[in-house]
Amino acid sequence: MPVQLLKIIKGESEIPLPSHLQKEELKCLQEGIDYTNKYFQGTVVLSYAVTKLRDGTDFLKVVLQDSNDFCSRINSINILIHGKMAEDCAKVIRPGDTFVVAGFKVAKSPTAKEDGRHAYHLKVSEEAGSAIYVRWYQTWIISLASQSVAPKYVYTPLNHLKDGTVVNLYGIVKFFKPPYVSKGTDYCSVVTLVDPSNAKLTCTLFSGNLDSLPKIYKIGDIVRFHRIKIREYNGQMQGITSGGFASLTFDGTVGAPVVPRASSRESKSGWIFFSSKAYSQWNKSVSLSSGKAWNLGNGQPLIQRCFLNGLFSLQVWDGTKCPYPTWKVPVESRDLEGERGLLHQLRNLTVDILVYDNHVQLAKSLKIGSFLRIYSIHTKQASSDNHDVSHVEFHLHGGTCYGRGIGVLPENNSDVRELKEFLESVDLAGSQNLDSMSSVELDGIFCNVADFQSHLQRCQQLSVTVLTDHQDLNNTGLRTILNSTAPQQYRIRAKLRTFKPQKLHQSIKLHCSKCNSLKEVPNGDDLNLILQESAATAPNPELHNTSWYDSVLWTTQDQKQRKIAIHFVKHDEMLQEPENTLLMIEGGTLKEVWKLSRKFKCVIPVRSTEDDLKLLDLSAPFLLQGSVKYYGCKQCSTPKTIKSLSTLAAEQRPSWEPTEIAQVLGVVPLQYVFIMKFTLVDGTGALNAYLFDYEKFFQIPASEILTSDFLQQKMQMTMNTLCPPGRKLDDLPWLECFIKSYNVTDGMKHQVYYQIFDTTVAEDVV
DNA sequence: GGTTAGGATTAG
Numbered sequence: 001m002p003v004q005l006l007k008i009i010k011g012e013s014e015i016p017l018p019s020h021l022q023k024e025e026l027k028c029l030q031e032g033i034d035y036t037n038k039y040f041q042g043t044v045v046l047s048y049a050v051t052k053l054r055d056g057t058d059f060l061k062v063v064l065q066d067s068n069d070f071c072s073r074i075n076s077i078n079i080l081i082h083g084k085m086a087e088d089c090a091k092v093i094r095p096g097d098t099f100v101v102a103g104f105k106v107a108k109s110p111t112a113k114e115d116g117r118h119a120y121h122l123k124v125s126e127e128a129g130s131a132i133y134v135r136w137y138q139t140w141i142i143s144l145a146s147q148s149v150a151p152k153y154v155y156t157p158l159n160h161l162k163d164g165t166v167v168n169l170y171g172i173v174k175f176f177k178p179p180y181v182s183k184g185t186d187y188c189s190v191v192t193l194v195d196p197s198n199a200k201l202t203c204t205l206f207s208g209n210l211d212s213l214p215k216i217y218k219i220g221d222i223v224r225f226h227r228i229k230i231r232e233y234n235g236q237m238q239g240i241t242s243g244g245f246a247s248l249t250f251d252g253t254v255g256a257p258v259v260p261r262a263s264s265r266e267s268k269s270g271w272i273f274f275s276s277k278a279y280s281q282w283n284k285s286v287s288l289s290s291g292k293a294w295n296l297g298n299g300q301p302l303i304q305r306c307f308l309n310g311l312f313s314l315q316v317w318d319g320t321k322c323p324y325p326t327w328k329v330p331v332e333s334r335d336l337e338g339e340r341g342l343l344h345q346l347r348n349l350t351v352d353i354l355v356y357d358n359h360v361q362l363a364k365s366l367k368i369g370s371f372l373r374i375y376s377i378h379t380k381q382a383s384s385d386n387h388d389v390s391h392v393e394f395h396l397h398g399g400t401c402y403g404r405g406i407g408v409l410p411e412n413n414s415d416v417r418e419l420k421e422f423l424e425s426v427d428l429a430g431s432q433n434l435d436s437m438s439s440v441e442l443d444g445i446f447c448n449v450a451d452f453q454s455h456l457q458r459c460q461q462l463s464v465t466v467l468t469d470h471q472d473l474n475n476t477g478l479r480t481i482l483n484s485t486a487p488q489q490y491r492i493r494a495k496l497r498t499f500k501p502q503k504l505h506q507s508i509k510l511h512c513s514k515c516n517s518l519k520e521v522p523n524g525d526d527l528n529l530i531l532q533e534s535a536a537t538a539p540n541p542e543l544h545n546t547s548w549y550d551s552v553l554w555t556t557q558d559q560k561q562r563k564i565a566i567h568f569v570k571h572d573e574m575l576q577e578p579e580n581t582l583l584m585i586e587g588g589t590l591k592e593v594w595k596l597s598r599k600f601k602c603v604i605p606v607r608s609t610e611d612d613l614k615l616l617d618l619s620a621p622f623l624l625q626g627s628v629k630y631y632g633c634k635q636c637s638t639p640k641t642i643k644s645l646s647t648l649a650a651e652q653r654p655s656w657e658p659t660e661i662a663q664v665l666g667v668v669p670l671q672y673v674f675i676m677k678f679t680l681v682d683g684t685g686a687l688n689a690y691l692f693d694y695e696k697f698f699q700i701p702a703s704e705i706l707t708s709d710f711l712q713q714k715m716q717m718t719m720n721t722l723c724p725p726g727r728k729l730d731d732l733p734w735l736e737c738f739i740k741s742y743n744v745t746d747g748m749k750h751q752v753y754y755q756i757f758d759t760t761v762a763e764d765v766v
Numbered sequence: 767g768g769t770t771a772g773g774a775t776t777a778g
Contacts, residue, residue: 175773184770192773204771233772240772356778378776401775 017133021102026066026077029106029120036129039102040122042066045076050090053082060086063117064099077118078109082125085132092134100133155224158199163232166242171195173221175202177400178375178407179213181361182206189213190400193223193239203228203239205247214247217373217409224248312355312363316372323721326351327382327393353377355406357398362406371416376404381713390713463736464722464765467491468696469758470738479684486741486752494680495732496723501676504715508702510670511692512633519670521706522619522631528590530620531605535587539565540608548646549584563587566596567606567613569649582649582656584613584642597624602656604642612641615665622667623658627707630658632667640666672702678756680737681729689739689754697760721765735759 017039024038042064050060060081079101081089093099101124109121124130156167171193182188186206191214193201203225207213214223229242353374355363366372378395397404409416473491481490501507510519544551549567556562565586570576582602585593597603603624606613615622618637621629632639644664648654662669676691695701698715705711722735737759744751 177773182770184768186770188770190771190773202773204773206770236772238772354778356776376775380777395776395778397776397778399775400771401773403773404775 017100017102026075026118029118031106031108031120033106035106036103038104039100040064040077040104041098041100042077044093044097044099047090047093050086057083058086060090062089062093062099064101074116074118078111078115078121079104080121080123081132082123083127085124085126085130089132089134098135100135101130102133103128103130158193158195158201161199161201161230161237163230163237165230166227167230168224168226169193169195169201169228169239170222170224171201173216173219173223174200175219175403176214176216177403178216178373178405179210179362180400180405181358187213189216191216191223191239201237201239205239205241205245207241207245212245212247214249215410216249217407217413217415222250224250312360314353314355314363314366314372314374315350316353316374317350322351322392323724324717325391327391328352351394353394353396355396358400359396359398359404359406363396366406366408371409371411371413371419373407373409373415374405375407376402381710381717390717463493464733464762465697465735465737465759466762467736467738467758468760473738477684478680478682478687481739481741481754482685482687484741486743489738489740492680492682492737492739493734494682494737495729496735497679497681497686497729497732499676499678499719499723504712504719505706507674507676508706509673509675510631511673512636512668512670514636514668515633517633517635518673518675519631521672524590527620530617531588531590531593534605534607534616534620535562535589537586537607538563539586540610543608543613548649564592565608569645571649571654580656582645582654582661586613593624597626601625602661604645604661606642609641612643614641615639615667618667622665622669623661625656625658628703630662631670632662633670636668638666640664672706674698674702680735687754689737689756691756693756697756699761718761718765722761 020037021039022037024035024040026040044062045065046063048061050058053059062079062081063076064079066075066077079099101122104122104124105128106120107123109115109117109119111117112119124132154168155170158169158171161167161169172195173191174194175190175192177188177190179187179189184206186208187210189205191203191205193203205213214225216223224247225239226246227242227244228239231238231240374396376396378397380393380395381390382393383390396406470489470491473489475493476490478492478494481488481492508521510521511517512519539553541553544553544565544567549569551565551567553563553565556564563586566588567584567586569582569584571580578600581600582604583596583600584604584606585596586606586608588596588605593603593605604622605616605620605624607616608614618632618634618639622632622639623630642665644666645661648656648660648664659669661667671694674691674693674697678689678691680687680689691697693702698718700711700715705715721733723732737756739754739756741752741754744753
């Protein structure tokens with residue numbers, strides 16, 4: 001078969017070609033070379049009609065674009081097909097198809113100048129021993145499949161649309177807003193399509209009937225629109241519903257290679273399934289009364305409250321358990337009729353979503369038990385009244401920007417089927433008679449859901465941490481590592497059984513990279529004391545108003561009559577904007593220094609001596625920038641007088657980088673680090689590994705966490721994910737880590753230590 | 767038959 005048509009096989013991204021064929025690049029083509037065993041692969045951009053040459057042979061010209069090169073100026077080439085292959089080929093190819101031509105001849109293209117394509121064209125014929133392989137682009141498989149039966153529609157490529165026409169078209173969904181209630185009389189859905197012509201079309205679709213709008217569930221779905229009107233709007237073509245508009249949607253999922261990701265917990269990515277249906281399935285097998293089992297969302301007080309506030313809430317479950325405490329709409333237990341204990345238990349698995357404004361109407365119309373996909377949910381971390389426990393809230397805000405809205409998935413949707421399968425597997429884990437069970441035993445059942453989930457995650461080899469390098473290394477068991485000599489490096493897969501310190505703020509230390517010492521971060525009381533001591537020395541007026549700083553002096557109005565001097569560093573004889581200004585302060589309290597550091601770029605606490613300003617004792621920060629206090633190492637620093645700072649001030653654009661400031665002041669800066677001890681286990685053994693991290697592991701700068709409640713909560717949540725409190729070992733998530741072993745000799749004592757490196761918390765955990 | 771919205775955040 002000279003022309004071979006290859007259907008897309010799920011999971012296969014490469015065309016299976018004979019092994020003797022070698023790929024040829026466009027830019028390497030030359031005349032006079034034997035291309036019998038070479039092939040070129042491209043995407044069909046254009047395909048002309050078959051014509052007959054003078055000698056009666058069929059002829060077809062096809063334009064291919066290099067599949068791997070969309071950037072070069074010349075990335076397309078003419079393919080000239082002679083003989084029977086021309087007809088065969090014309091029958092099957094459409095723009096967008098992947099086209100492989102093997103065993104071709106190369107010749108100069110006489111039209112290169114006019115068409116701007118490659119200087120050579122490829123000549124193909126059966127007689128020359130050529131072969132052509134075509135893989136239909138998904139879209140066109142569908143279009144051809146329907147047309148091969150009744151080819152009565154013509155589909156216009158998106159780059160050929162004209163104002164004022166009504167056309168039929170195919171496209172791949174690039175963006176969509178699920179149908180929402182418009183301010184007029186209809187539902188509205190906005191859909192942006194692309195096709196192999198690389199053109200884009202945004203369509204605004206209206207219909208009073210929800211069913212006649214396209215049922216798009218995912219970006220990448222393929223749609224067919226019949227009788228859509230094309231108009232020009234703001235200089236671009238726009239599609240709009242017209243009389244007789246009809247649409248068809250296909251699942252665009254091709255067996256694409258799986259994107260390597262650490263984890264795929266769906267609730268975080270905004271995919272949430274309304275689960276009562278799934279629940280009722282589960283429900284059936286545990287011999288509860290089936291049917292309308294899920295009525296949390298319709299609890300009377302909830303609806304009443306929501307009506308009053310113009311709000312509405314949905315309770316959903318995607319089969320997983322949110323690793324963080326989530327906000328719950330208060331529902332009084334007397335309104336939970338029937339399986340009260342069960343509904344109560346279920347509340348640990350469901351998530352409440354507050355629905356606002358225009359989404360309320362649609363939310364109210366949802367049937368209990370439908371599977372939903374809710375787009376662009378806002379998750380918000382908030383503290384409850386007692387402050388020490390934070391929770392996550394889910395809001396579906398008003399408006400439809402970025403496709404915010406609710407979509408209903410049909411039962412036969414592949415994702416829904418997958419979810420159902422998942423829940424059926426859960427059944428196997430706990431098919432017991434619930435009627436006779438106590439609530440303690442019910443807890444057991446839900447543990448099994450979590451068990452199953454964690455088992456599933458293990459099977460999928462998900463990890464809550466990812467490696468930032470050396471992915472090619474194989475895992476080593478902890479036992480093997482413990483039995484090996486140091487120093488070495490390993491890749492491991494283990495669980496975090498426990499960690500120290502449990503009070504996370506205690507993990508922050510100051511590290512000197514010069515002498516490798518670690519120090520505690522001074523607390524506010526320490527600092528106040530040092531500042532107070534330094535305030536005992538009155539500012540020396542002789543040091544005020546120099547060539548490179550202006551000074552201001554005042555006395556506090558309180559009884560202490562403190563003298564405070566502030567020296568503003570000038571630049572080009574001028575004072576800069578506060579946000580670019582460095583200042584030095586004498587006699588300020590911690591609060592005053594802190595306030596100034598919020599307004600000004602840099603604040604340096606100083607004291608007067610006879611002949612120059614000097615830094616305070618290095619127990620105090622030598623610099624404050626924003627909320628960060630920079631400290632210097634007492635052992636390694638040899639502080640100079642403040643005068644040395646004038647060289648930096650004289651620079652054209654002083655950046656006031658802490659490292660530069662430290663350097664000119666003779667200070668060896670200390671760096672903030674997280675120091676933690678992780679006890680890791682993997683079934684073969686347990687070892688303690690130290691985490692020494694400036695920022696990389698938690699993706700939180702150690703320097704900023706002490707002054708940020710938000711970052712502290714973020715770190716707490718991360719640790720809750722890595723090592724969820726109260727879980728059994730089996731339920732803990734896996735961590736992929738690199739560790740290195742090293743020797744430490746202290747006198748006669750010799751020990752091997754382990755440190756985590758080149759590892760970071762997975763994207764969806766932080 | 768007209769309108770709606772016309773992708774391009776909410777901030778409750």
